[in-house]
Amino acid sequence: MEKLFTHMESPIGPLSIVRNDKGICAIRFSILEEEEAIVFQPSDSLLVEAVHQLEEYFQQNRTSFELPVDIKGTDFQQSVWEALRHIPIGETRSYSEIAEQIGNKKAVRAVGQANRANPVPIIIPCHRVIGKNQSLTGYAGKEIDKKRELLKIEGVLSRINGQ
Structure with a gap:
């Protein structure tokens, strides 16, 4: 097809x-x-x-997606994307928390690169991953404004580092 x-x-x-x-x-x-x-x-x-x-x-009427996805990536990327799927709406995690969750606490930068390579943003919520200091860092390259808006929609932005 x-x-x-x-x-x-x-x-x-x-x-x-x-x-x-x-x-x-x-x-x-x-x-x-x-x-x-x-x-x-x-x-x-x-x-x-x-x-x-x-x-x-x-419209804030959906908290999770029920869609089949077919995404290709390395085993490491797949493990990061799977961890992202478990971040509930209204919550965030740091890159280091995701690295620790997947059992590779030194892979903070690699987690960032896997986030950037996420082929289905929003559905797999890579926008919910923020800097350890609560800063909005990196999203789809240079799309921080989109990350900010998505977190605002989810009601998280006001709780992040004075955003």
């Missing part, structure tokens, strides 16, 4: 949601264009459901 995608507007800007035959495989903070291996298909039932669940999340 070729990959299918759709777009949506959100409080953090335009999002493109991509699926393959196994599930949601990417969320991009931009508008994708149709390519040879990826087709715009806004009526696809899984993409419609993904948009619906994301809209509920942005």
